Amino acid sequence: MTDVRPPVADWATDFDHQHPDYAANATDIWDGLRANCPIAHTNRYGGAWFPTRHEDIAAISKDVVHFSSQGVVVTEDRPEIPAPMGYAPPITSDPPFHSIARGIMLKFFSPKAIDAWEPTIRETCRRLIANIKAKIDAGETTIDIAADYSQHIPVSVMADMLSLPREDGDLFRGFIHNIMEQAGEEPPYEESMDFYLDTHVAKRRSNLGDDLISYLCQADIEGMPLLDEHVRGTIGLLIIAGIDTTWSAIGASLWHMAQSPKDRDRWNNDPGVQPFALEELLRFYAPVTMARLIAEDIELGGCPMKAGEWTLLPFPAANRDPEAFDQADEFVIDRERNRHSAFGLGIHRCVGSNLARLEVRIAMEEWMAAFPDFELADPDAVTWSTGQVRGPRQLPVLFSS
Amino acid sequence: MKIKYDRSACQGHNRCYMLAPELFDTDDEGYAILLVDGDIPAELEEKARLAADNCPEFAIEIEE
Numbered sequence: 001m002t003d004v005r006p007p008v009a010d011w012a013t014d015f016d017h018q019h020p021d022y023a024a025n026a027t028d029i030w031d032g033l034r035a036n037c038p039i040a041h042t043n044r045y046g047g048a049w050f051p052t053r054h055e056d057i058a059a060i061s062k063d064v065v066h067f068s069s070q071g072v073v074v075t076e077d078r079p080e081i082p083a084p085m086g087y088a089p090p091i092t093s094d095p096p097f098h099s100i101a102r103g104i105m106l107k108f109f110s111p112k113a114i115d116a117w118e119p120t121i122r123e124t125c126r127r128l129i130a131n132i133k134a135k136i137d138a139g140e141t142t143i144d145i146a147a148d149y150s151q152h153i154p155v156s157v158m159a160d161m162l163s164l165p166r167e168d169g170d171l172f173r174g175f176i177h178n179i180m181e182q183a184g185e186e187p188p189y190e191e192s193m194d195f196y197l198d199t200h201v202a203k204r205r206s207n208l209g210d211d212l213i214s215y216l217c218q219a220d221i222e223g224m225p226l227l228d229e230h231v232r233g234t235i236g237l238l239i240i241a242g243i244d245t246t247w248s249a250i251g252a253s254l255w256h257m258a259q260s261p262k263d264r265d266r267w268n269n270d271p272g273v274q275p276f277a278l279e280e281l282l283r284f285y286a287p288v289t290m291a292r293l294i295a296e297d298i299e300l301g302g303c304p305m306k307a308g309e310w311t312l313l314p315f316p317a318a319n320r321d322p323e324a325f326d327q328a329d330e331f332v333i334d335r336e337r338n339r340h341s342a343f344g345l346g347i348h349r350c351v352g353s354n355l356a357r358l359e360v361r362i363a364m365e366e367w368m369a370a371f372p373d374f375e376l377a378d379p380d381a382v383t384w385s386t387g388q389v390r391g392p393r394q395l396p397v398l399f400s401s
Numbered sequence: 402m403k404i405k406y407d408r409s410a411c412q413g414h415n416r417c418y419m420l421a422p423e424l425f426d427t428d429d430e431g432y433a434i435l436l437v438d439g440d441i442p443a444e445l446e447e448k449a450r451l452a453a454d455n456c457p458e459f460a461i462e463i464e465e
Contacts, residue, residue: 106430106431109431110427111415111419279455337454337455339457343414343457345458354415354431357415
């Protein structure tokens with residue numbers, strides 16, 4: 001569907017974040033709008049706004065009265081909303097239900113609970129690197145590490161966390177593609193993620209374990225078990241929000257390192273810089289642009305935002321706002337002051353942020369230990385995703401023996 | 402130096418706990434808990450500033 005989108009005449013009045021030109025030029029588009037606009041609009045998608053300043057993006061994130069989370073992926077149609085949960089609680093829930101649904105998830109995703117996954121993630125990364133080394137040994141010189149490394153890490157971790165077969169990773173990626181990149185085009189139920197999840201949740205209810213699906217099956221709200229739609233929606237959320245995003249963050253981090261001998265050298269020889277480098281990678285290559293449905297008319301920065309329109313929340317643009325960051329458009333590997341908003345701001349802060357951070361950290365540690373020096377096979381062969389999750393989808397790296 | 406921590410602004414980003422575990426713990430939902438009541442020991446002042454300057458929600462302030 002991306003190949004038939006009309007060309008964008010003017011990014012300030014006709015922006016389209018699903019257009020291939022956006023994928024190719026996103027950072028320049030954000031910078032241009034921020035300097036000259038700074039809140040863009042489009043009549044596409046039934047009307048949508050695109051703020052680019054940190055201050056405006058933070059203000060919208062924290063205003064849950066005028067901006068509803070019941071729609072978080074911009075589509076032509078408006079979502080059908082099973083109130084009060086939305087279709088994927090808690091990300092699509094508004095207060096007061098939001099904090100109830102979120103509280104259930106927070107316990108599973110707290111920093112201390114998530115630390116227990118480190119050995120599993122490390123084992124996954126090492127297994128993928130061993131496969132890549134076997135390909136190199138077999139004579140392959142160009143390997144797409146988006147396909148062979150970054151994408152498999154969150155898929156594998158999520159399958160383990162949900163106690164679903166790792167081999168179902170291809171299915172997960174199909175569901176994600178349908179929802180994120182072909183937003184609005186519904187497959188038949190038997191081919192949908194809902195069907196897949198309904199089937200697995202029903203099976204799990206009669207055979208509970210210590211996985212996240214079992215945890216949700218046993219969770220309650222004031223003594224009442226969660227509705228089937230709630231369990232299904234939350235697991236769907238984890239698959240949709242936990243895979244593409246982390247894949248993108250790891251891929252973009254590798255893309256950066258492949259092109260910066262200076263930063264590779266610093267990472268390899270100064271381990272103390274790594275915690276700051278990881279946050280700078282998250283700032284500079286934040287993958288996620290969220291969205292809100294405007295619930296009540298409001299004026300922001302002189303822009304008349306109307307109920308029923310969308311607004312995007314491009315956190316990657318906020319992270320490059322020179323009013324919020326010194327040297328905002330430069331990657332500073334040892335940036336120690338870094339209030340980036342890669343995981344959002346306000347009550348919908350990414351519930352999986354501790355997991356995502358852990359995956360990015362271990363993915364980078366293991367990769368850099370295995371391949372301290374590596375470079376792109378062809379910078380022009382790298383492709384970036386369109387839409388609300390931004391990251392490299394093809395990342396061919398050259399391995400000369 | 403004292404730390405002023407605003408629990409109502411905290412969204413559990415966890416940056417303070419990562420940068421200054423001597424000063425911040427987290428509860429079982431991942432929200433920060435300030436561990437030090439009163440003056441910050443001199444050797445932890447830089448960590449306190451780091452925690453404050455990295456909070457995306459501006460939930461931590463330093464009072465000198």
